[in-house]
Amino acid sequence: KAGVTQTPRYLIKTRGQQVTLSCSPISGHRSVSWYQQTPGQGLQFLFEYFSETQRNKGNFPGRFSGRQFSNSRSEMNVSTLELGDSALYLCASKREGSYNEQFFGPGTRLTVL
């Protein structure tokens, strides 16, 4: 079974621009969560989507948004980019069940200049 995939793998943007990242979950997984990874803050939860609905949201500003499509693929968008948004953005997918067993994609490395 193919793993979680993310595109693009690398992005360079300038302040004020916006960016869209894509995540394709493992086949059969309907939940997709997004995380931001930085050296200073570690791994932080952004939001989770299930059945095209945002089910949970972390403590990030409204500039960070996402959506999920009927095939479970998910996108996240960051508007009005700031230097501090430079990070590795990881998505993870899981099956529905009693436990939160998540599998990560390779991430998108975003650099904001």
Add this chain to the structure above:
Amino acid sequence: GENVEQHPSTLSVQEGDSAVIKCTYSDSASNYFPWYKQELGKRPQLIIDIRSNVGEKKDQRIAVTLNKTAKHFSLHITETQPEDSAVYFCAASRRAGGTSYGKLTFGQGTILTVHP
């Protein structure tokens, strides 16, 4: 909200020694505790997990223990090898059906270095 503390931040051992990483969590509603290994430039990889109805789980050289009363859990790696060198993250998650389900709260990570 949930908080996960992880120690130590760095750990250096000789090949063949054991390594232990400890985490504490704050949310008594947490019922799932995974451990991830992240090599440089790679994705976090789930290496072992433990559920709140179990006190210990072992998979070859890796074991995890959970003390629900004290709200802490630990990763034990025996007979370490250079390829075990990586950053290890612990995490905690609430049970299904409650709020914040789908969210993993991570510790700050431990950089493990195994010297040949």
